[in-house]
Amino acid sequence: MDRSxxxxxxxxxxxxxxxxxxxxxxxxxxxxxxxxxxxxxxxxNGCGWCHANAGRTAGKxxxxxxxxxxxxxxKFRITHGKEGAMPAFGGALKDAQVADLIAYIRSLKGQ
Amino acid sequence: xxxxxxGLAAAVFALGTTLAVSPAVAQTAQQLEAAxxxxxxxxxxxxxxxxxDFSGLDQINTNNVKDLQVAWTHFPGxxxxxxxxxxxxxxxxxxxxxxxxxxFALDGATGKVLWTYFPQLDDELVARQxxxxxxxxxxxxxxxxxxxxVDGRLIALDTKTGKPVWDxxxxxxxxxxxxxxxxxxxxxxxxxxxxxxxEWPARGPIFGVDAASGKKLWEFYTVGGTDEAKxxxxxxxxxxxxxxxxxxxxxxxxxxTVWWGTANPAPLYDWSGADWKxxxxxxxxxxxxxxxxxxxxDTGKLxxxxxxxxxxxxxxxxxxxxxxxIDRDGHQYMVHPNKGGFIFVYDRNDGKIANVWPISKNINFxxxxxxxxxxxxxxxxxxxxxxxxxxxxxxxxGGVSWNSGAYSPKTGLYYKVANEWCITLTVQKTTPVTxxxxxxxxxxxxxxxPPPDGPMRGHLDARDPISGQVKxxxxxxxxxxxxxxxxxxxxxxxxxxxxxxxxxxAETGQELWSHNDGLGHVGGIISYAAGGKQYIAxxxxxxxxxxxxxxxxxxxxFKSMPKDAGALIVYSLPSH
Numbered sequence: 024m025d026r027s028x029x030x031x032x033x034x035x036x037x038x039x040x041x042x043x044x045x046x047x048x049x050x051x052x053x054x055x056x057x058x059x060x061x062x063x064x065x066x067x068n069g070c071g072w073c074h075a076n077a078g079r080t081a082g083k084x085x086x087x088x089x090x091x092x093x094x095x096x097x098k099f100r101i102t103h104g105k106e107g108a109m110p111a112f113g114g115a116l117k118d119a120q121v122a123d124l125i126a127y128i129r130s131l132k133g134q
Numbered sequence: 135x136x137x138x139x140x141g142l143a144a145a146v147f148a149l150g151t152t153l154a155v156s157p158a159v160a161q162t163a164q165q166l167e168a169a170x171x172x173x174x175x176x177x178x179x180x181x182x183x184x185x186x187d188f189s190g191l192d193q194i195n196t197n198n199v200k201d202l203q204v205a206w207t208h209f210p211g212x213x214x215x216x217x218x219x220x221x222x223x224x225x226x227x228x229x230x231x232x233x234x235x236x237x238f239a240l241d242g243a244t245g246k247v248l249w250t251y252f253p254q255l256d257d258e259l260v261a262r263q264x265x266x267x268x269x270x271x272x273x274x275x276x277x278x279x280x281x282x283x284v285d286g287r288l289i290a291l292d293t294k295t296g297k298p299v300w301d302x303x304x305x306x307x308x309x310x311x312x313x314x315x316x317x318x319x320x321x322x323x324x325x326x327x328x329x330x331x332x333e334w335p336a337r338g339p340i341f342g343v344d345a346a347s348g349k350k351l352w353e354f355y356t357v358g359g360t361d362e363a364k365x366x367x368x369x370x371x372x373x374x375x376x377x378x379x380x381x382x383x384x385x386x387x388x389x390x391t392v393w394w395g396t397a398n399p400a401p402l403y404d405w406s407g408a409d410w411k412x413x414x415x416x417x418x419x420x421x422x423x424x425x426x427x428x429x430x431x432d433t434g435k436l437x438x439x440x441x442x443x444x445x446x447x448x449x450x451x452x453x454x455x456x457x458x459x460i461d462r463d464g465h466q467y468m469v470h471p472n473k474g475g476f477i478f479v480y481d482r483n484d485g486k487i488a489n490v491w492p493i494s495k496n497i498n499f500x501x502x503x504x505x506x507x508x509x510x511x512x513x514x515x516x517x518x519x520x521x522x523x524x525x526x527x528x529x530x531x532g533g534v535s536w537n538s539g540a541y542s543p544k545t546g547l548y549y550k551v552a553n554e555w556c557i558t559l560t561v562q563k564t565t566p567v568t569x570x571x572x573x574x575x576x577x578x579x580x581x582x583x584p585p586p587d588g589p590m591r592g593h594l595d596a597r598d599p600i601s602g603q604v605k606x607x608x609x610x611x612x613x614x615x616x617x618x619x620x621x622x623x624x625x626x627x628x629x630x631x632x633x634x635x636x637x638x639x640a641e642t643g644q645e646l647w648s649h650n651d652g653l654g655h656v657g658g659i660i661s662y663a664a665g666g667k668q669y670i671a672x673x674x675x676x677x678x679x680x681x682x683x684x685x686x687x688x689x690x691x692f693k694s695m696p697k698d699a700g701a702l703i704v705y706s707l708p709s710h
């Protein structure tokens with residue numbers, strides 16, 4: 024095939040690849056939450072009951088500040104809970120609210 | 135079956151049942167009202183309506199307790215959040231409940247399983263709850279056992295067979311997120327049970343149910359339950375007031391009065407500062423939260439009340455304490471611990487204050503409580519933001535918790551665990567969340583810290599219940615979270631948090647025996663007789679909400695202690 028067609032094919036493949044995998048990596052703006060809204064949600068949904076010091080200290084629940092867990096894990100934990108340890112908030116919180124909570128958690132400094 | 139035949143069959147069945155049940159009805163009411171004179175059985179949560187948590191058995195005593203050994207063990211399974219219940223015993227059969235309101239009937243001498251009942255709960259709801267799926271105990275009467283569920287039901291089981299007789303849905307737990315974890319109270323053909331509430335913004339009802347049919351007879355809202363009470367909630371905040379009565383009350387047979395302790399208001403912490411009567415999250419006294427109330431058991435109508443903490447701003451429930459009926463020097467007293475670490479002593483006939491004395495050493499939410507009037511002196515109210523100065527004492531976990539104390543009519547002493555711990559906190563303005571389901575309304579973020587006078591710890595006190603005078607004290611490095619048992623053998627049994635059950639001389643506090651049960655204790659403890667032999671039954675298994683922090687504060691064994699394991703461990707003396 025001639026060079027221009029090959030170039031179109033290569034660019035097209037690269038575009039398809041980027042579109043389907045998010046490559047090259049870029050921030051997923053749909054998931055980015057607001058830490059201030061997250062702080063309000065944390066307070067009004069009773070998260071501090073178990074996550075002492077608003078999540079900065081370990082207590083009934085683990086310390087959230089500086090957690091090594093990724094966003095996917097945290098979202099799953101919030102929505103599904105953990106038997107005998109944490110309630111499931113999936114029915115109570117929308118995806119955008121969960122994203123706000125994750126943004127809040129990421130903003131915390133431990134104590 | 136045709137309608138007429140069905141109707142006839144139903145009529146015959148009903149007649150037959152009535153004839154069969156009638157003699158037992160009168161007998162059981164008498165049994166319950168005289169339970170403190172029947173040492174072989176343990177017929178209600180606290181042993182009898184007197185709430186003594188005392189066994190009249192003395193086969194096991196100060197001379198021979200050193201030989202106490204395990205007789206048998208039972209594993210209930212699915213012990214999520216540990217074994218928090220107080221067993222019951224009648225005619226040599228032991229009955230107890232585990233998490234998910236699973237009920238077991240065992241031969242009291244051997245532990246052989248006689249029957250079991252596992253209700254089907256709303257698992258999707260349970261997954262959304264925090265104060266769940268534990269169960270703290272049952273009531274018994276008229277040939278039936280009664281147990282509440284975290285999904286808002288009250289279930290009656292035939293005592294002999296374990297078959298369900300009725301199953302009544304009392305609360306919309308799917309929406310309110312709370313249900314029942316506390317034991318009900320059987321009173322003359324009625325079963326009374328109080329809802330969870332407190333930090334959950336609803337209205338905390340107490341229900342009266344017909345014991346034979348399961349039909350709801352009455353409902354008393356601990357939040358704004360009368361017009362007078364509604365006026366004590368500014369801006370209609372009674373709608374999301376909290377309240378509740380999540381532990382069993384008791385029954386004064388002489389006056390036909392049910393006493394019940396009520397839970398705290400929501401949010402737990404207020405930003406009003408000193409202006410709590412007119413400003414903040416819930417302006418006013420907030421009746422009838424953090425109170426003891428006296429109800430007519432037939433109608434649920436309020437007879438009288440005393441609000442232990444007007445406008446409670448610290449989560450110091452009155453719901454958690456035993457109501458101990460003591461007659462002394464011509465007075466009829468009711469002794470009741472409040473979560474803030476004060477013991478309230480009432481005249482049982484009218485609820486007037488006879489005395490108030492502190493049991494916890496570190497208290498600063500008030501300077502004191504007037505022992506004549508019950509007035510709070512020097513109360514600490516906060517505004518939004520970090521709380522300055524001293525940490526708040528006692529901590530949100532309580533100067534006392536819901537584990538019951540015991541009273542020995544032999545020694546005249548009240549044996550009660552008190553806790554020493556505080557919190558630092560930042561008060562936050564919150565809006566109650568009630569859609570799509572009710573969520574915890576705390577109103578602060580907080581962290582447990584040691585008290586000013588030393589490390590976090592607990593102590594078992596032997597005190598005069600009326601004056602508060604100390605006879606002896608035993609210290610524990612972690613606050614014990616199990617109820618305690620006093621016996622006519624002059625013993626006090628204390629299952630502690632680390633897993634050791636101790637027996638002390640009731641007069642002196644000398645430790646006479648101990649045994650490592652292998653898991654912490656957050657339940658009840660009883661004694662009963664089977665086949666002429668005395669047994670001590672110790673629910674063992676860790677995982678209550680208060681205990682969840684012990685790994686952080688105290689390290690091992692709590693860091694590695696499972697919160698989903700448990701067993702009923704039953705002790706007796708060796709056979710000769």
